Amino acid sequence: MRLAYFSPMPPERTGVADYSALLLPALREHLDVTLVRRGSKRAPRGTDAALYHVGNNPDAHAWIVDAMRRRPGVVVLHDFVVHHLVAGMTIGRRDGHGYLDTMEREHGVVGRLLAHGVLDKRIAPLWESRPEDFPLAWFVLEHATGLIVHSRAVHQLVRAAGYEGPVWVVPHPAWPVPAVEPEHVASGPVLGCFGVVNASKRIPELLRAFADVREANPEAVLLLVGPTSPGFDLDRRLQRLGLDNEGLVREGWVDEGRLWELMAGVDVSVNLRHPTMGETSGVAIRSLSLGKPLVVSDVGWFSELPDDAALKVPVDSHEVETLTAALELLVERDDVRAQMGAAAARLAQQQHDLGRVAELYVAALEEAAGGAAVRDAVLREVSRAAADVGISPEDAEAGEIARRLAEVELGR
Amino acid sequence: MRILVTRPQIPFAWGGTEVMTDRLVAELRVRGHEAELVTVPFKWYPGARVLTQAFLWRMLDLDEVDGAPVDIVVATKFPSYLVRHPEKRVWLVHQFRQAYELDRTDLGQFDESSEDRALRRKLHALDRVALGEATQLFAISQNVADRLERTTGLHAEFLPPPPQELEYRCEGYGDFVLSVNRLDRAKRIDLLLEAAALDSSLEVVIAGDGPDRRRLEELARARGLDGRARFAGRVSDAELADLYGRCLAVYYAPVDEDYGMVPFEAFLSEKPVLTTTDAGGPLEIVFDHRTGLVVSPDAAELARAASWLREHREEAATFGRAGKAIADEVTWERAIERLLA
Numbered sequence: 026m027r028l029a030y031f032s033p034m035p036p037e038r039t040g041v042a043d044y045s046a047l048l049l050p051a052l053r054e055h056l057d058v059t060l061v062r063r064g065s066k067r068a069p070r071g072t073d074a075a076l077y078h079v080g081n082n083p084d085a086h087a088w089i090v091d092a093m094r095r096r097p098g099v100v101v102l103h104d105f106v107v108h109h110l111v112a113g114m115t116i117g118r119r120d121g122h123g124y125l126d127t128m129e130r131e132h133g134v135v136g137r138l139l140a141h142g143v144l145d146k147r148i149a150p151l152w153e154s155r156p157e158d159f160p161l162a163w164f165v166l167e168h169a170t171g172l173i174v175h176s177r178a179v180h181q182l183v184r185a186a187g188y189e190g191p192v193w194v195v196p197h198p199a200w201p202v203p204a205v206e207p208e209h210v211a212s213g214p215v216l217g218c219f220g221v222v223n224a225s226k227r228i229p230e231l232l233r234a235f236a237d238v239r240e241a242n243p244e245a246v247l248l249l250v251g252p253t254s255p256g257f258d259l260d261r262r263l264q265r266l267g268l269d270n271e272g273l274v275r276e277g278w279v280d281e282g283r284l285w286e287l288m289a290g291v292d293v294s295v296n297l298r299h300p301t302m303g304e305t306s307g308v309a310i311r312s313l314s315l316g317k318p319l320v321v322s323d324v325g326w327f328s329e330l331p332d333d334a335a336l337k338v339p340v341d342s343h344e345v346e347t348l349t350a351a352l353e354l355l356v357e358r359d360d361v362r363a364q365m366g367a368a369a370a371r372l373a374q375q376q377h378d379l380g381r382v383a384e385l386y387v388a389a390l391e392e393a394a395g396g397a398a399v400r401d402a403v404l405r406e407v408s409r410a411a412a413d414v415g416i417s418p419e420d421a422e423a424g425e426i427a428r429r430l431a432e433v434e435l436g437r
Numbered sequence: 438m439r440i441l442v443t444r445p446q447i448p449f450a451w452g453g454t455e456v457m458t459d460r461l462v463a464e465l466r467v468r469g470h471e472a473e474l475v476t477v478p479f480k481w482y483p484g485a486r487v488l489t490q491a492f493l494w495r496m497l498d499l500d501e502v503d504g505a506p507v508d509i510v511v512a513t514k515f516p517s518y519l520v521r522h523p524e525k526r527v528w529l530v531h532q533f534r535q536a537y538e539l540d541r542t543d544l545g546q547f548d549e550s551s552e553d554r555a556l557r558r559k560l561h562a563l564d565r566v567a568l569g570e571a572t573q574l575f576a577i578s579q580n581v582a583d584r585l586e587r588t589t590g591l592h593a594e595f596l597p598p599p600p601q602e603l604e605y606r607c608e609g610y611g612d613f614v615l616s617v618n619r620l621d622r623a624k625r626i627d628l629l630l631e632a633a634a635l636d637s638s639l640e641v642v643i644a645g646d647g648p649d650r651r652r653l654e655e656l657a658r659a660r661g662l663d664g665r666a667r668f669a670g671r672v673s674d675a676e677l678a679d680l681y682g683r684c685l686a687v688y689y690a691p692v693d694e695d696y697g698m699v700p701f702e703a704f705l706s707e708k709p710v711l712t713t714t715d716a717g718g719p720l721e722i723v724f725d726h727r728t729g730l731v732v733s734p735d736a737a738e739l740a741r742a743a744s745w746l747r748e749h750r751e752e753a754a755t756f757g758r759a760g761k762a763i764a765d766e767v768t769w770e771r772a773i774e775r776l777l778a
Contacts, residue, residue: 395555402485429495434562
């Protein structure tokens with residue numbers, strides 16, 4: 026199979042670019058892959074299938090969606106919520122009507138009215154204030170001949186959205202751990218949190234919980250790594266909680282090498298999220314590879330992590346208390362950390378193994394390319410045999426046959 | 438209990454699965470169960486017919502028969518495990534190997550067209566569903582269990598089936614090497630013939646029949662083996678026991694075989710087994726210089742190994758007896774106890 030591969034690639038600073046940099050060489054062991062130049066509107070000549078990586082960032086993915094509209098293909102849906110992408114490809118191109126139409130198509134008249142409010146600047150941009158309520162996934166789904174998603178949660182979301190094409194759940198591949206010297210930022214237990222510092226990463230909740238943990242465990246340290254979102258007043262929060270002078274180590278944006286050093290040096294990796302856009306966390310995957318116990322929010326993909334590798338904190342009125350208990354357990358119990366870390370490493374090696382993920386991609390692409398023909402051949406033969414003995418499509422027996430075919434994934 | 442054993446039927450063909458399942462039914466009956474064999478003919482070509490023929494199993498209703506419930510279904514080989522039953526236990530003989538380890542080999546079935554590639558993937562999906570719904574999963578060899586785990590992520594318990602009932606005995610270590618197998622390419626009988634062509638003192642007896650017989654007979658003629666390579670065809674139980682009893686060693690070297698009863702039968706006759714490093718399942722019991730000889734899949738190596746055994750009959754006997762100790766452990770008592778647990 027000659028595959029046209031559409032994706033952002035490094036040096037673009039996106040999770041999907043990192044993802045493709047990891048996946049592409051493994052995929053090339055199985056398939057003849059042509060990486061499509063950024064901005065190209067068409068798949069290169071001679072390719073017989075196309076794979077489009079689509080996420081919520083319009084800067085990284087708008088050109089890919091443009092190409093996909095010309096030639097539908099298999100989409101790797103990195104985010105279920107693509108409202109920001111839609112805004113970039115409509116309002117960002119001075120196509121307000123496109124935005125209105127997209128909102129109306131997916132959310133009816135109410136959607137159109139809200140879109141007018143956004144265009145008139147009467148309400149806050151929905152892709153910032155309420156994206157999870159208006160995911161606009163059909164903007165992408167309508168051009169997908171098949172979907173690759175990273176979690177069962179997103180699988181359910183696309184089915185609930187009415188997508189009927191084939192969907193394959195392929196885990197995020199794990200990076201091989203580079204040979205780095207772990208950076209131990211403190212002598213006591215270190216809780217690490219990596220990524221953009223903002224409210225949706227539950228940083229306010231994490232800081233409150235950590236302040237409680239420090240009361241009984243003053244040697245514990247929180248390492249916060251990543252740029253602070255504009256408008257998120259971290260310093261004031263730290264001051265209020267008494268974390269401004271001690272207990273917290275802060276680094277801003279770091280490069281990949283430094284990230285691995287810092288991640289390798291922590292005892293626990295905290296990766297909270299709400300709302301989720303249906304994404305998988307590259308940071309969480311790196312933590313698994315490093316064999317670090319995880320503390321995550323009990324949402325989306327994170328909920329699917331096995332209990333022996335991750336403590337899951339529901340996003341509810343008891344979130345801070347539950348988070349405090351989880352952090353205390355891991356700060357105080359070396360044995361629990363060791364067990365969870367071993368389970369995390371096993372998970373990375375087994376479920377997220379790069380070779381396995383590449384094989385799952387090949388399986389999905391092969392099914393996408395020839396699956397419909399196979400299904401047609403099977404249904405033709407079965408229906409002919411049924412008709413030969415007088416079973417017509419309306420008969421109960423035909424329903425029985427259809428059910429049995431669906432059970433073994435031979436039906437439509 | 439009322440137990441149904443399922444296996445596909447390939448009309449006019451007879452092999453290890455047939456021996457194993459017939460015996461399983463007989464042994465279940467001996468233990469007081471009502472047991473029956475269920476077979477459906479299977480044709481796996483051309484194109485998507487492998488799926489439609491497999492699908493026939495899915496339409497069977499074996500929950501009850503004639504108003505009385507069926508307690509357990511023991512399914513064995515693809516596609517018989519597609520059958521539905523709330524207490525489906527699979528004793529896996531093998532999956533559809535052309536869709537797995539034989540793909541893109543001379544023994545494969547699917548070409549590079551998008552339809553064939555997708556067809557192969559459909560077979561994988563079929564396995565994941567049909568084997569995934571089994572309440573218990575056993576495999577006839579560790580090799581089969583490993584393949585299953587690799588390809589579907591499903592875990593099966595290794596449960597070897599005992600070999601067929603014969604009047605096993607050892608009447609010494611004669612001059613000929615015996616091959617007992619269905620004659621098809623995957624069984625690699627031609628390697629033994631090529632070895633005989635290299636060593637003019639090597640005699641072979643080939644028991645069994647199959648689609649590769651004509652080619653093998655022509656090969657033997659072309660190599661001038663007349664008189665030293667005897668094609669015995671399908672032999673009776675008594676003849677087979679006699680051949681096992683008199684041979685020097687038993688050759689058994691299919692490509693990545695699932696399991697193979699033959700090494701067990703050889704061992705019960707106290708005979709060493711000659712096999713190759715890529716034979717798969719047999720390597721679980723044929724250990725080099727302990728229960729037989731294991732060589733690379735090369736005619737010259739094989740000829741040398743056969744010659745060594747001829748010159749070291751004491752060692753051949755020692756290997757054979759060590760093999761018998763292993764084979765004696767594999768009993769129907771144990772197999773049925775696990776299957777019905």
